Amino acid sequence: MDIHDLVRQLRSKNDSKIVLLVADGLGGLPMEPGGKTELEAARTPNLDELARRGISGLMHPIKPGITPGSGPGHLGLFGYDPVKYLIGRGALEATGIGFKLEPTDVAVRCNFCTVDSSGKITDRRAGRIPTEKSGPLADMLDQNVSIPGVEVFVRPVKEHRFVVVFRAAGLGGHVADTDPQKTGVAPLDPVAADQASQRTAEVAAEFIAQARKLLADQPEANCLSMRGFSEKPHMPTYEEVYGVRAAAIAAYPMYKGLAQLVGMAIVGQPDTLEQEIDVLEQAWGEFDFFFVHFKYTDSRGEDGDFDAKVKTIEEFDGIIPRVTALGPTVLAVTGDHSTPARLASHSWHPVPVLLVSDVCRTDGCQAFGETAAICGGLGQFEAVYLMPLLLANAGRLEKFGA
């Protein structure tokens, strides 16, 4: 029995409001030994005040030592065991551009590539064709490829990358990549790895044949390769598991897509953090749970720019009063993982988390930061336990057993 099975049995409804504020890649590292992390260096009076009123801790997105990608990082945060609920590469790519996958879909990551007159690949990325050129080509394929009994969607991603989604009953997701991962050879044929994916391989072969004819006159993008065939991951929804009507407020397609996979409603079309809080205010009456995603802490960490990450954290701190003014029953602030500027990448370091509610057992932490959180009352825990803690603090979990 996993934590979801337990929560399903115990969940109950009330009028509480839960807000989960996620600063992507929030956790960090000092630039030199003994220094401060980005969060510790930032001036964050509002977050520090929350730490004083609440309870802090450190959260492992997956397990100690494991660095998560954005998909597993968010699934963990949403309370879904990221090792159990795997998102295929094609499904993640489709999700990342905001394509809403249906249960009968198979999604595929595709590359435009260049082949010579004998059909051998000369450039696996079609000269990294710019998006302005590749986008119209993807649209052209979307409009012109026609396969009886199958809905075909072709969507541009960036440069040579695009996504194809096949929609029809009976399409399995286990088809081998057609990208041979080298030049000087022809793309491989799509080969099914199981009986259930036989039809998918046939559909993919038909797609490739039609697309090659349509692309034949292109100087660079005259062919394509396919990778990461995958079905929509099957996940129970927030309503089913937690009994909450959940809203996701995010600017980036990837995070809207991930939230959609667990059945959250995507509300508003905010671009900035201030706009996200506008949406939060507007949607306040309609939902029980709000996931608010702030991207730029991660982006500046990935850039390796410590000072810029500090600044985005201060910007994030600035909107806290607007959130607390709404009077959430439970407010949690955390990241989906650490992205230390020092490493310019995601990392395994546990991410600081704070939780404020009337019944949270305050711990004496005086600031929100990695070092302070070590002695926080939440201790160190795996991200999948955050949702049960939020529900408990909201009075939404009954006693287990008599």
Next chain:
Amino acid sequence: MDIHDLVRQLRSKNDSKIVLLVADGLGGLPMEPGGKTELEAARTPNLDELARRGISGLMHPIKPGITPGSGPGHLGLFGYDPVKYLIGRGALEATGIGFKLEPTDVAVRCNFCTVDSSGKITDRRAGRIPTEKSGPLADMLDQNVSIPGVEVFVRPVKEHRFVVVFRAAGLGGHVADTDPQKTGVAPLDPVAADQASQRTAEVAAEFIAQARKLLADQPEANCLSMRGFSEKPHMPTYEEVYGVRAAAIAAYPMYKGLAQLVGMAIVGQPDTLEQEIDVLEQAWGEFDFFFVHFKYTDSRGEDGDFDAKVKTIEEFDGIIPRVTALGPTVLAVTGDHSTPARLASHSWHPVPVLLVSDVCRTDGCQAFGETAAICGGLGQFEAVYLMPLLLANAGRLEKFGA
């Protein structure tokens, strides 16, 4: 999917060097309430400096409250779930005397015992016959017992105890003990508990018949009993799971044997701690991972000698500069469990651990000790997560998912 499955997917290679220094039974207890533990009482300037530069925590060898034996303690430390990877008693006894088990072996713990003229046991331990007498008897059996199609090895352990190993294809390890655990009755016949162990039971019966003839004239050790039949445990190797070339540097056969079970190379034949570090220096270029085992912290704990344990800890502290001079990418110091002199035995208390690397997120701990480690940045964790943490700090684990 367990942590090994995850690590297998994510491991990558680089030029990093990882050193795991294990002071056996390191954790302790104060002799009176409010006092210091052995580690806290010891003068350990080098370990304290590592704690300042690194990150500390407390490690549960198995689960909270569970006291490990040496086998499970080390398996946990090596990252192998000690509850999943069980080492049978016979296999552990063989491992403990440095016998290198092969995959087709069945190992058995044996006792010399005394039977009367009617074949009933009068002494289950043959008068605790001294090793000088029992050793030659074991050698005599080793040379004279002959079973067609089976290699038979008889090795002395200590006093009345010895080990028998049967080597042949098709020998299962499930045979009931022949030791009736009481006197006044005859030893039991070896009975197979499953079909696969039928042949093992027959081989054991033949061994007993021949051995009893060979021992018939002995005044005390005129018979034997067999316990803990077990196959070589099937464990993936360090290379398979972690992708590292691992070396074990230890003076005691038991720890060399345990390291061998997980595929570590046993390097050198050191007797003292200084000699172990000599071996470490010599082998530095050839391996990625070094397990260095220091026995005497545990021995003095088992003796119940607080002051002597303090002294061995100070000796251990003294070699740290020779290790850091090698410039390991990641250095961890811990024990396989606690052995408080106060209890004169292994205990369940979590064992302090410290980890130093350039990217370890220092935590403000100023000394290495049980109390200081409570507020260490590693928190409290199960020993099986130490290896993932070491690999992560060495840059040897890729991101999980996109």
